[in-house]
Amino acid sequence: MLQFLSSYPWRYYLKTFLGKGRSARGVLLVKEDKVSMLSGVGGKLVFSSGLKELKGAPSLANSSKARPGTDFRKKALVDRSVGHSFEWIFVVDTPEVQIHQVDSLRYGGTGELTARRVMELVPSILKADLANWELVNSKLQPIEQDTTPVSILLGLPQSVVKELEGWSRQFQSIVSGILPLVLVLLDQSISLSPTGFHVVLTTNHTVIALTQEGEIRLITRVDPIKRLGVAQIDAIIGSFGDTFPEMAHHPARFISSDFSSAELANEAKDFSIPIVSTSHLEFLDLEEIIQGCGVAPIEAFALYRALCLVPLNPYQ
């Protein structure tokens, strides 16, 4: 009853008493050191970066209040129609994001994914009850929609979810989804190379995956490249190639929101297999759609990808 009362959207009903109005969506990349945004302004998608320093910006921990008059509202949200009809998609990069490959046969039914169930699936997980868990299939779709042999278990700290939802609630907005950055970049990489190896590099993670015709066959998460080193990544890819020898000749696609394509090529120059550095030149068509993407093109395109990844609100 208390939960119902606390969730009762009386303010929303008051504001939409004479009609629901048009809903709008926006994507926010929230990292420990960076906040960027992509949303519509006057019918065009506008990308803004460097918002972390603005007072009232969202954060993964201890977001400052985005009260009216704060810099974030005045500078970042102006003309973006942020209100009760606005839907936020958060893309986050935090060290606590967890990615595990799970055998779908072990998962079995489609019951609720409780912390206990998670610990049964992956016994090595610690503090499973402090995270929110989601299971996706090898095409990154809901497992209920299509149960593929390989599925991926994703974990995100509850504190991050609570922080971002609380921040969104200040505008009476709703949250359409919270996506780990590695997931978005991996999806983007797969869209460019449906078959082959993928190395996704973010500030906090390195995700290595092997895909075949858009479906993930193998996936693992390791430490960031700075800590891990290129040689370790090369070794993991080698082991993936051993498991799927028929795939070993495919190049490895590198994608990163932190490194430029030149930096990536330089980092992976000693790789044992050919590599492809994802460049913004591969998204020339998007440059016409997204205004201001030149500052951080891969980041902007990743946010656009996130916007496409989350379906429209089924409740409206």
Added chain:
Amino acid sequence: MVSYGLFTSRKERNRQRYRSDKFYRGTFTVILMVIVAQAFLAAAASALLTAEKRIDPETRTLELRLTRLESEEEQYGALLRKLKTVASLKPLIENRIPATKLVSNIEEAFLANEQVGLVELKLSNHFDLNDPNSKDDFTILITGAIKATSLIPTVILTDFTKTLGEKLPQAANVEISRNAVVQGADAFAPFEVRIHYTGP
């Protein structure tokens, strides 16, 4: 595509579900209408109270005035009743033909008929002083005598009664109660005429 609401909490999903739920929206509309109705009611009640407070001194003044008027009405009741009676009698008084006028008319009739002499005139009026609607109800009894001449007394009396009818008001009823007949060697033939007149 990933699932809608990926990684969002149950609370957030409930928020969205409640937002679009027709039943909850309908419940809210009903509650809102009740609150608005209550607000209107409260506003109307306060407006009435304010108006009542403003009207209250006027009401008290009017009540006092009404009491005073009632006591005055009681005080002047008898006079009013008299005035009412007088008012109802006014047309009677204005249109009344007095007895003197009738007598004067009868005198004129006698003057017009020299052969006819007056012996006695009795006038009575059955006017009821206690009845405001009462009318003059005269009965005049004329006793006279006609001098025996060459003319027949009955003819003279008929002429006389005709003259009376002309002189008196139209409503007067003239009738011969005793015809003039010469008795033996009498020089005068006595007669009696009865006049009845009811006032307008």
